[in-house]
Amino acid sequence: MRRERSAEWFRRAVRVIPGGVNSPVRAFRAVGGEPIFICSARGAYLEDADGNRFIDYVGSWGPMILGHAHPEVVRALEEAVRRGTSYGAPTSWEVEMAEEIRQALPSIEKVRMTNSGTEATMSAIRLARAVTGRRKIVKFEGCYHGHADALLVRAGSGVATLGLPDSPGVLPELAAQTLVIPFNDEGALEQTFEVHGRDIAGVIIEPVVGNMGCVLPKPGFLSKARELTERHGALLIFDEVITGFRVGYHGAQGLYGIRPDLTCLGKIIGGGLPVGAFGGREEVMRELAPEGPVYQAGTLSGNPLAMVAGLTTLRILRRDRETLYPRLEHLTTRLAEGIAIEAERCGVPVRVNHLASMLTVFFTDREVTDWTSAASTDRARFRRFFHALLERGIYWPPSPFETAFVSAAHGEAEIEMTLDAVRNALREVA
Ligand SMILES: *Cc1c(COP(=O)(O)O)cnc(C)c1O
Numbered sequence: 001m002r003r004e005r006s007a008e009w010f011r012r013a014v015r016v017i018p019g020g021v022n023s024p025v026r027a028f029r030a031v032g033g034e035p036i037f038i039c040s041a042r043g044a045y046l047e048d049a050d051g052n053r054f055i056d057y058v059g060s061w062g063p064m065i066l067g068h069a070h071p072e073v074v075r076a077l078e079e080a081v082r083r084g085t086s087y088g089a090p091t092s093w094e095v096e097m098a099e100e101i102r103q104a105l106p107s108i109e110k111v112r113m114t115n116s117g118t119e120a121t122m123s124a125i126r127l128a129r130a131v132t133g134r135r136k137i138v139k140f141e142g143c144y145h146g147h148a149d150a151l152l153v154r155a156g157s158g159v160a161t162l163g164l165p166d167s168p169g170v171l172p173e174l175a176a177q178t179l180v181i182p183f184n185d186e187g188a189l190e191q192t193f194e195v196h197g198r199d200i201a202g203v204i205i206e207p208v209v210g211n212m213g214c215v216l217p218k219p220g221f222l223s224k225a226r227e228l229t230e231r232h233g234a235l236l237i238f239d240e241v242i243t244g245f246r247v248g249y250h251g252a253q254g255l256y257g258i259r260p261d262l263t264c265l266g267k268i269i270g271g272g273l274p275v276g277a278f279g280g281r282e283e284v285m286r287e288l289a290p291e292g293p294v295y296q297a298g299t300l301s302g303n304p305l306a307m308v309a310g311l312t313t314l315r316i317l318r319r320d321r322e323t324l325y326p327r328l329e330h331l332t333t334r335l336a337e338g339i340a341i342e343a344e345r346c347g348v349p350v351r352v353n354h355l356a357s358m359l360t361v362f363f364t365d366r367e368v369t370d371w372t373s374a375a376s377t378d379r380a381r382f383r384r385f386f387h388a389l390l391e392r393g394i395y396w397p398p399s400p401f402e403t404a405f406v407s408a409a410h411g412e413a414e415i416e417m418t419l420d421a422v423r424n425a426l427r428e429v430a
Pocket residue numbers: 115116117118119121144145146147206210211239240241242266267275276
């Protein structure tokens with residue numbers, strides 16, 4: 001496979017951009033080698049600077065549930081861009097977006113748009129602290145909630161694969177207000193509330209984790225979090241930046257029947273443009289400026305192009321939800337089970353965690369339910385597996401702690417081709 005043009009771009013990139021990338025996990029540090037530069041994408045496929053084509057399982061790290069350059073999204077954007085790209089004044093699209101989100105996620109009575117998931121979680125934490133008058137936040141080991149200071153503590157994939165336990169520049173005083181406990185550990189959560197209950201403003205959680213690889217909540221774990229937060233007067237914050245509109249049209253909260261106080265969204269709701277949002281109960285959200293005293297703002301928040309791309313995506317998901325989500329799940333299950341069968345044939349121990357259109361291949365014989373078990377994956381084997389797939393035209397997430405995403409543009413043919421590549425890749429790494 002030719003890589004000259006990507007290599008040349010990367011040489012130029014590292015001179016002018018830290019590590020050559022604008023977000024660390026793109027840099028292939030966890031898998032070795034150099035990133036490939038993409039110049040276009042359509043449906044389930046990416047094309048790189050050297051003209052190579054790949055079946056894409058990164059999906060821009062989650063947003064591209066409809067596949068790339070969906071014709072309806074492209075058409076809507078083309079129309080929108082002619083009307084100007086940003087006004088800094090209210091638009092009808094923001095109202096329609098808020099209504100669209102609200103009718104899919106009934107725990108959200110009011111919603112505020114942001115430009116990224118990071119801004120959404122950061123603002124949700126500020127709001128939780130403001131309305132409770134408390135300091136401490138509980139998060140779970142291996143969950144990632146963006147890179148705001150308070151949340152950059154044992155934060156999963158990007159940080160874990162770079163081997164940074166924490167980040168320099170995050171004040172220890174601030175990090176100390178974040179209590180970190182293992183995912184799926186009800187006992188630790190109970191204990192934490194026993195000791196710190198009066199100080200806890202909120203519990204933030206990825207209800208289905210995407211950022212230590214795909215890890216599912218054990219039965220009862222999320223309802224325990226709901227029960228404890230309610231009993232102790234803390235807010236339950238669902239970080240559905242990945243899972244919102246991904247694990248189902250009603251998100252993880254719909255799937256598990258839990259009503260969080262606040263929900264953070266991002267990724268899919270921007271249809272591939274920069275976006276985030278947080279919303280929840282009316283009496284919490286009305287504390288935000290200008291209705292209330294809690295300051296939160298954004299020059300480009302609710303940007304018309306992001307709203308149009310996101311709205312078009314959400315409307316397609318609503319229209320097609322009864323066929324689209326089952327089909328995604330069917331394809332993903334086929335892929336996950338196919339990988340497990342091939343691995344068994346090759347004598348390679350794997351755990352393939354999957355839910356809806358999310359999946360992760362862990363090279364371990366342990367059940368993966370939290371960060372400790374996720375970290376038992378054989379990273380060297382993953383590296384070889386990743387490159388063996390890339391050579392065969394499969395663009396898998398370049399980290400053992402990421403989730404692969406299947407899109408609505410993937411079909412049986414792509415899954416078949418992927419399984420062929422997986423078969424050969426697994427033989428290579430056996
Ligand atoms: C991606 C992600 C974020 C951060 O969103 P950005 O738009 O990258 O800032 C927050 N939480 C979760 C669960 C995410 O996957």
